[in-house]
Amino acid sequence: MSKLFVISAPSGAGKTSLVRALLARRPSLVVSVSHTTRAPRAQEVEGRDYYFVSRERFEELVRSGAFLEHAPVFDNYYGTGAQQVRERLAEGRDVVLEIDWQGAQQVRRARPDCVTIFVLPPSRAALRERLRERRTDTPEVIERRLRDAVGDMTHYREFDYVVVNDDFERAVLELNAILDGRGEALRSDRPELAELLGQLLR
Numbered sequence: 001m002s003k004l005f006v007i008s009a010p011s012g013a014g015k016t017s018l019v020r021a022l023l024a025r026r027p028s029l030v031v032s033v034s035h036t037t038r039a040p041r042a043q044e045v046e047g048r049d050y051y052f053v054s055r056e057r058f059e060e061l062v063r064s065g066a067f068l069e070h071a072p073v074f075d076n077y078y079g080t081g082a083q084q085v086r087e088r089l090a091e092g093r094d095v096v097l098e099i100d101w102q103g104a105q106q107v108r109r110a111r112p113d114c115v116t117i118f119v120l121p122p123s124r125a126a127l128r129e130r131l132r133e134r135r136t137d138t139p140e141v142i143e144r145r146l147r148d149a150v151g152d153m154t155h156y157r158e159f160d161y162v163v164v165n166d167d168f169e170r171a172v173l174e175l176n177a178i179l180d181g182r183g184e185a186l187r188s189d190r191p192e193l194a195e196l197l198g199q200l201l202r
Contacts (some may be wrong), residue, residue: 002089004111005096005179006104006159010149011074012131014165018119021097021172024159026179028095032085035061038076040135053080068101069106074145078103094179101155108158115177118159118188122166125198153200162188164196 003105011014011201023029035051039060046052051059062070070079080097088095104116121127127149131142156162159181165171177183 002092003094004089004114005086005094005180006108006114006116006176007096007098007119008101008104008116008152008159009153009165010121010127010152011145012127012134012149012161013119013121014130014168014171015098015119017168018163018165018171018175019096022096022175024178025172025176026171028093029096029179030088031096031098032080032088034097034099035067035070035079036076037078038074041067042165049202066112066122067102069097071100071102071106073100073102074141080107080156084149095122099168102154103160105158115178116159117161117163117175118156119171120153120156120162120164120193120196120200122164122196127200150201153197155196157188161186162190162193164193 007015007019023031030202033047033051034054035057035058040052044050045136058079059068061079067079068082068083068085070077074098078099080099080103085095107114108116128146131137131145137145161178163171163174163186174186
């Protein structure tokens with residue numbers, strides 16, 4: 001039976017790279033392409049990475065009930081098309097949503113059978129370095145993303161599972177285990193996460 005998986009993370013935690021690696025291992029898995037009002041980055045392709053729409057068009061889609069979830073993130077809006085998700089699930093495909101914690105809350109309400117996963121960085125220093133390595137943001141934007149990441153990470157307990165992206169290959173294996181229904185050791189309530197969060201939020 002097909003399942004809906006929600007993967008969230010603070011900006012810079014490596015979520016997108018992890019999902020790409022997961023797709024390479026699971027060809028039957030499909031990632032829902034979100035709508036966004038932000039401008040495309042270099043190398044991003046319409047319909048593959050996002051559906052890029054104007055603020056006005058996005059608001060029309062909200063009013064028509066087209067989104068399974070939608071939320072503002074960094075002065076732009078993002079939304080997941082409900083019909084696209086329904087169609088893929090009806091085809092028997094497992095679907096992954098790459099969305100923020102606000103969107104995850106909405107999806108849980110609409111689809112309580114979904115499986116939710118939060119990705120954490122191993123440290124604040126690693127998060128800062130990964131944001132710098134992307135070379136897509138100014139230093140001021142990077143600092144804002146770091147500040148917002150603190151708030152994002154406080155929501156980790158709302159998710160079913162947590163993967164710490166310290167070793168990339170291990171993190172991919174752990175995500176794969178969760179999708180296979182073997183993620184018991186990765187539950188979000190495991191005690192060692194509290195200590196890590198204490199360090200991340202300081």
